[in-house]
Amino acid sequence: GAGVSQTPSNKVTEKGKYVELRCDPISGHTALYWYRQSLGQGPEFLIYFQGTGAADDSGLPNDRFFAVRPEGSVSTLKIQRTERGDSAVYLCASSPLPRGGSTEAFFGQGTRLTVV
Amino acid sequence: DAKTTQPPSMDCAEGRAANLPCNHSTISGNEYVYWYRQIHSQGPQYIIHGLKNNETNEMASLIITEDRKSSTLILPHATLRDTAVYYCIAPRTGANNLFFGTGTRLTVIP
Numbered sequence: 001g002a003g004v005s006q007t008p009s010n011k012v013t014e015k016g017k018y019v020e021l022r023c024d025p026i027s028g029h030t031a032l033y034w035y036r037q038s039l040g041q042g043p044e045f046l047i048y049f050q051g052t053g054a055a056d057d058s059g060l061p062n063d064r065f066f067a068v069r070p071e072g073s074v075s076t077l078k079i080q081r082t083e084r085g086d087s088a089v090y091l092c093a094s095s096p097l098p099r100g101g102s103t104e105a106f107f108g109q110g111t112r113l114t115v116v
Numbered sequence: 117d118a119k120t121t122q123p124p125s126m127d128c129a130e131g132r133a134a135n136l137p138c139n140h141s142t143i144s145g146n147e148y149v150y151w152y153r154q155i156h157s158q159g160p161q162y163i164i165h166g167l168k169n170n171e172t173n174e175m176a177s178l179i180i181t182e183d184r185k186s187s188t189l190i191l192p193h194a195t196l197r198d199t200a201v202y203y204c205i206a207p208r209t210g211a212n213n214l215f216f217g218t219g220t221r222l223t224v225i226p
Contacts, residue, residue: 045215093159104150109159
């Protein structure tokens, strides 16, 4: 079956603009995660959804970042008033069970965001 | 998450076993150890996980010491396609995310 799909694969935007990044998780996976990865670093957690609700948004860096998952499947990460420091690869992952169980997460290929 | 410590880089000859160590001395009794890897320009890929017993799957073996303070990921016959950054993660039970750290950059040499 299809894996986690993220679109677009690359996004270049001007400083101050608004962007949306989309994640299509594996069908039936209830848990969905967003991570951000800067060059030379490991992925950093942003937000976790269990179903439609954001169960943990402690990794969002500030209120310019917001994510939704209205029907418990597709998720959109939204960034307002983008800054050059937001440039990174944004990764989405899904898993079939809540994180408390011993299960692995499946990652997409990421969206490379460049703010110029 | 339990703090994990990995060497920043390792080399391995193609066809030989790659043994990647990880220290997780603060791990608690019910925290699993997970290994992921990330090949250049791709998302992280799950490899294996374990709690107390050694584990083996089609990708690798995981050896966990009896005191659970360290583990070793073994790729039995490394290929050039195994060149990647390997992350050892010990998430807190019930935690909602994985803390990746900086991992070990494994380079398989022809």
